[in-house]
Amino acid sequence: MEGVYVTIGLEVHCQLLTQAKMFCRCSTDYIGKTPNTLVCPVCMGLPGALPVLNRKALELAIKTALALRCEILPEVVFHRKNYFYPDLPKGYQISQYDFPIGVRGVLEFALEGERRKVRIRRVHVEEDAGKLVHEGLGVERNVSGVDFNRAGIPLVEIVTEPDLHSPEEAKECLIMLRSIVRYLGVSDGNMEEGSLRCDANVSVSLSPDTQGAKVEIKNMNSFRSVFRALSYEVERQAALLREGKFPVQETRHWDEVRQVTVPSRGKEEAEDYRYFPDPDLLPFRIPQDMLEEIKATIPELPLQKKERFMREYELAEPEAHILVQDKDLAEFFEACVREFPAPRTVCNFVLTEVLKNLNAFNMTIRESKVTPGMLAELLRMVERKEIGISLAKGIFEEMFATGMSAREVMAKKGISFLTSERDLEKIVRQVIEENPQSVADYLGGKDKALHFLIGQVMKVTKGQANPEVVKNLLLRELTSGE
Amino acid sequence: MPGHVSLEEVRKIAQLAKLSFSEEELTRFFQDISDIIAHFEKLNELDLEDVSPTSHISWSQPPMNPDEPVDWQGSDLVLKHAPCAAGRYFIVPKVVEKEEKLS
Ligand SMILES: [Zn+2]
Numbered sequence: 266m267e268g269v270y271v272t273i274g275l276e277v278h279c280q281l282l283t284q285a286k287m288f289c290r291c292s293t294d295y296i297g298k299t300p301n302t303l304v305c306p307v308c309m310g311l312p313g314a315l316p317v318l319n320r321k322a323l324e325l326a327i328k329t330a331l332a333l334r335c336e337i338l339p340e341v342v343f344h345r346k347n348y349f350y351p352d353l354p355k356g357y358q359i360s361q362y363d364f365p366i367g368v369r370g371v372l373e374f375a376l377e378g379e380r381r382k383v384r385i386r387r388v389h390v391e392e393d394a395g396k397l398v399h400e401g402l403g404v405e406r407n408v409s410g411v412d413f414n415r416a417g418i419p420l421v422e423i424v425t426e427p428d429l430h431s432p433e434e435a436k437e438c439l440i441m442l443r444s445i446v447r448y449l450g451v452s453d454g455n456m457e458e459g460s461l462r463c464d465a466n467v468s469v470s471l472s473p474d475t476q477g478a479k480v481e482i483k484n485m486n487s488f489r490s491v492f493r494a495l496s497y498e499v500e501r502q503a504a505l506l507r508e509g510k511f512p513v514q515e516t517r518h519w520d521e522v523r524q525v526t527v528p529s530r531g532k533e534e535a536e537d538y539r540y541f542p543d544p545d546l547l548p549f550r551i552p553q554d555m556l557e558e559i560k561a562t563i564p565e566l567p568l569q570k571k572e573r574f575m576r577e578y579e580l581a582e583p584e585a586h587i588l589v590q591d592k593d594l595a596e597f598f599e600a601c602v603r604e605f606p607a608p609r610t611v612c613n614f615v616l617t618e619v620l621k622n623l624n625a626f627n628m629t630i631r632e633s634k635v636t637p638g639m640l641a642e643l644l645r646m647v648e649r650k651e652i653g654i655s656l657a658k659g660i661f662e663e664m665f666a667t668g669m670s671a672r673e674v675m676a677k678k679g680i681s682f683l684t685s686e687r688d689l690e691k692i693v694r695q696v697i698e699e700n701p702q703s704v705a706d707y708l709g710g711k712d713k714a715l716h717f718l719i720g721q722v723m724k725v726t727k728g729q730a731n732p733e734v735v736k737n738l739l740l741r742e743l744t745s746g747e
Numbered sequence: 748m749p750g751h752v753s754l755e756e757v758r759k760i761a762q763l764a765k766l767s768f769s770e771e772e773l774t775r776f777f778q779d780i781s782d783i784i785a786h787f788e789k790l791n792e793l794d795l796e797d798v799s800p801t802s803h804i805s806w807s808q809p810p811m812n813p814d815e816p817v818d819w820q821g822s823d824l825v826l827k828h829a830p831c832a833a834g835r836y837f838i839v840p841k842v843v844e845k846e847e848k849l850s
Contacts, residue, residue, distance in 0.1 A: 285816045292816035300835040301826060305819035321814035349765055351839040397842050402833050410836030537763060547809050 269503045270470045272477070273435045273495060274427035275383075277442055278420045279452035280393065280460040281325045287392045287419035288316030288359065288546075296458065300398075300412035308417035310354030316545050322419035323366075325451040326390035327551065328559050329421050330367025332449055332566060333385045337367050337556060343546040346538045351411050352395040362540045364548075365389035372425065373568050374441035376434055378582040380568075383438050384426040393418040421451065427466060432495035436488055439463055440590070444567045448592045456487050463491055469502035469512070477502060478514040482526055485519045494519035498526050570595055578608035587616055593630045594619075600637035605644045614644060618658055622665040634668030635661070643671040651688065689722075689730060693738045696721045707743060715739065752780050 283293055289307035306314035323341065330337055344362035370385030395416035402410045423442065429435045443454035443461055454461040463485055468477035482498055485491045497519075502512045517526040542548070565573070567589045574585040574595070589595045594615065601611045619640070623630060643664070647657045652675075663674040696718055697704055706714035715736070722735045757777045761768055768776065831838040 284814050285812065288812075290812055290815065290817040291819065294816075301822050301837070302835070304822050304825070306821075309825060311825070317810060317812045319814055320811040323811070347763070351842055398836060399842070402836060402838070404833045404838065407841045408831075408833075408838045409840070409842045410833065411839055412836060537759075539763065549808050552808065 266499070266503065268471060269499065270473050270477075271430050271432075271499050272427045272466075272468045272470075273429035273432070274466040275423075275425045275429070275435060275439060275442075276464045276466070277423045277425075277439065278462045279329075279423070279446050279454060281322055281390075281419040281421055282450060282452055283319055283321045283325065283419055285319055285321075286417035287319050287322045287390075288417060289314075290319075291417065293418045295414040295418070298414055300410070300414060303414040304416070308354070309413050310356070316359065316543075318546065319419065322390060324555070324559055325419070325449075326366045326388065326421045327556065328449055328563060329423070329446065329451050330370065330388040331556075331560055332445055332563050333367065333370035333372055333388060333423065335367025335370035335385060335388055337551065338364050339550055340364055340548050341366070341551060342548040343543045344540045345543045346391075346540055348538055350394070351409065352397050352416070354395065354413060354416060358392060358394065359543055359546070360391035360540075361389035366421075372438065372442060372445075374438050375568065375571070375582075375586060376437045378586070381434060381437070383428040386424045386426050387422075388424075389422050391420050391422060392416070393420050421446075427468070432492050432499060435465060435495055436492040439491055440488060441567060444590050444592075448564055448566055459486075465491065465495060467495060467498045467502070469499055469506065471503070471506050477506070478512045480512060480514065481516040483516060483518050483529070484521075486521065490519055490521055493524060494526055497524065501526065564592075567592075578602065578612070580608060580612055584612050584616060588612065591630065597630050597637050601640050601644075604638055604641035605648075607644070607648070610644060610648075611640070614640065614661075618661050622662060626665070633665065635664050639664060639670050646671060689726075689734065689738055690742070692722055692725050692730075693735065693742050696725065697739075697742055704743065752777070752784055 280293075281287075285291065286293055286303075286308055289305050291303045291305050291308055293303075295303055307316055327337060342361065342364040343359050345357040346360045346362075347357045349356055365387040367388040368386070370388065372383050372385055374381055374383070393415050395411050395413040398410040398412060402408065425438070429438055443456075446452040446454045446461070452460060456462070465482045465485070466479050467482060468479045470477040480498060480502065482494050485494045498517070505512050513528075516529040518529050519525075520527050570589040570592075571582075571585045574580050574588060575582060578585075580588070588598055597619075598611060598615050601615070602608050605611060619630070619633075619635075622628075623633065640661075643657055643661060646652050647654055652660070657671075660671050660674050660678075663669065663678070664671060667674070669677065700718060700721060703714040703717050707718070718739055719732055719735050722739070723730060723732065726735075754773065754777045757773060757780060761773070761776075826832045826835065826837070829837050
């Protein structure tokens with residue numbers, strides 16, 4: 266929008282991919298589990314229970330901070346964030362305050378092929394709260410139910426500086442962030458299931474020199490709703506400003522049904538969490554060797570991979586961009602190129618046929634039964650003109666559904682891998698030349714001779730040719746030779 | 748401000764802790780807290796110019812858990828002893844805000 270200056274900052278929570286909770290050893294595998302079964306005295310806040318840090322949670326948080334190019338603070342200090350809410354059993358959340366894991370990082374992403382940057386203010390680790398249930402409790406209506414299965418699952422919180430200037434940028438930045446946590450294996454980054462949650466601060470001004478009021482938006486449960494909520498909010502604030510009014514500094518919720526943001530109900534008291542260092546968890550220094558070990562596990566990240574793909578495989582930016590969003594897909598592509606070194610052909614097939622089939626079955630490439638080797642074999646057959654590209658697409662669909670190789674699919678479907686007429690013609694002519702007697706018999710009216718000739722062709726092709734096709738070719742050759 | 752607490756602050760802390768007191772009690776707590784703070788003020792008489800703030804004296808690595816889940820069998824008992832439970836849920840007065848509070 267002309268003359269509208271937008272400033273957006275994101276606050277993202279990701280559930281860390283640990284097996285056990287952050288300060289106890291309850292399982293984190295909570296989705297679909299019976300309520301309050303993955304609990305213990307620690308995560309239910311029973312008196313006298315003491316937290317013990319899960320080493321893996323710390324490692325994953327450090328890994329995230331390192332990948333976002335943060336300075337890692339040498340000391341790990343946990344604070345209690347005090348507030349009362351029924352999903353918070355202890356009356357405080359164990360979090361981090363003035364000593365987060367990492368500070369001053371950078372996240373790079375691309376918008377329409379152009380490199381953008383957002384500064385990362387901080388990366389810290391904290392525990393998740395329980396879940397409130399309002400319906401289906403089978404009791405009176407004016408109560409809520411609490412399930413602590415999720416309470417105590419480790420989260421990493423990533424806070425950006427307000428460096429984003431449009432809803433498009435914010436969305437791309439968030440997609441890149443999800444891509445990075447997935448690359449790192451620190452979180453599955455699933456917004457719909459709540460393992461990645463995003464809040465945003467938006468302020469709008471009609472002049473580049475003034476700052477608008479900071480409005481916090483919550484309850485955005487998909488990338489699309491992040492984009493829509495921010496777009497709505499920018500419009501809303503700009504409209505107010507144009508009327509000479511000023512937006513209020515407040516927290517608003519995205520209403521997915523009505524597609525609007527609404528002011529949050531509930532107390533608007535200034536937040537006062539009375540943070541203090543948790544006396545149950547002693548501060549400690551991160552050992553240097555632990556830091557080195559974690560550093561060594563950080564893989565090539567999406568943006569670097571994209572640029573390498575463009576350089577090494579001469580892919581165009583939009584294609585490379587899509588390929589690298591999913592690390593497994595990028596690896597599948599590379600593995601396939603190693604066996605069939607025609608990157609652009611592989612890329613095209615992956616971005617069209619592979620993605621189409623994955624979407625149709627709602628599957629990830631990791632779940633697919635087609636290996637890179639199997640796709641390479643199929644593409645090689647196309648290259649050798651054994652099959653046409655449209656046939657290849659159909660064969661791939663079958664490979665995808667059944668896990669069979671291209672040749673197995675063809676054998677099953679009775680498609681000759683020698684359907685390339687030229688290859689088959691050669692064999693047919695050769696058989697005709699080698700069997701003048703049978704040819705003469707056939708031309709003399711002995712139909713049985715034709716079956717003999719078909720058999721000969723099948724023998725040469727080791728049974729891989731389609732007998733129908735062979736018969737037709739033989740007939741054509743025999744009659745044209747007349 | 749060191750060594751000082753106002754009656755208003757005591758009132759606010761009580762509110763944050765979801766505790767309600769009579770005016771009389773508030774005045775008493777105000778006096779108690781003021782005395783406690785005054786007592787700690789004595790520490791300010793020490794010359795700590797060259798000492799960096801420390802929240803704990805030990806910097807050794809604390810014990811940490813391996814990332815391996817372990818079942819706990821006591822959840823039925825906790826639910827049984829809860830002031831109010833229905834099925835597998837702990838029951839609390841209706842939470843007004845529909846949205847979940849996050850961090
Ligand atoms: Zn637990």
